[in-house]
Amino acid sequence: MRAPVWTGPAGSTRGAERTGAAGSLARVRHLSLSTVVKAVLALVLGLLLGAFGTVMHRSIPPWGVVLALALVLTVGVLVRAWSGLLALLGLAIGVLVSVQVLSQTGPGGDVLVPASGPGVQWAGLGWVWVLGSIAVLVVAGVLPQRWFVDPPLVPAEPGPAWPAVEGPSDGDPVLPGLEKPVADEPRP
Template identity: 40%
Template sequence: MQPPTVATLWRAAVTLGLGLLAGTLGTVMHRAVRPWGLVVCLLLVLVIVLVSRAWVGWFGYVASAGGAILAVQVLATGGPGGDVLVTGRDLWGPAWVIGVVLVVALVAFAPRRWVEDERPPTP
């Protein structure tokens, strides 16, 4: 395996930011319009992680998936005033947290042909 280039590291940093953005927006908005808020937020995470894997490769996948999961886990804890964005009193909070993990795992097991260009053989 070749060491990552500077461009790959910059792209991974961008995908980390996109993962953090998707996790933050989803955590704040997953309860907005039930059940479509949850569905749209999970689709947002799916698209960002899948596009990151296609654009950068595994570095991008790990960065965006880690950013999304990190944002969800940090925002799921109680704030300084005791406020929480993800509650366990109903099914919406656990569905969001478990859904993000399942979406990230789904992208990890996606076939390589979905995310890589097929190059024709050179004569």
């Protein structure tokens, strides 16, 4: 038995999804060029997002890390709604690579994400950022798929037709004031 194919607008099957095995809620999405491009764009967005969060997470302790994690969660949900789990995976890889690269000791000995040490306030903030950025992307990945799928639109029933409008007759003026009034009729 063949699985049903869901169609898009006007019956098109472009980007159509099929249900999985009988009784399965899994959907199969065909890999297309647009999906790969969206995943690559999400990877670049993840690199930028990870760099921004790494620089800003210590700005106003603890609110800098809270806002950075909220931004990562928001972008994760946006990317998942935009193109699905593959793009979310690209975003997660970009964030992870960016955070890990920027967490290393720089050429001058500077560290953007200090673990602990003398003079380090809020020592756990770096760990909250490194592990929290991964955790909020996992949360975006495990949200129910029904939140990201629009139900098919059902066309509305046609309403009542407008009554037929009759045009002006030969003796009636088309627009008042633009033509001479008809002499037989008094003007209001």
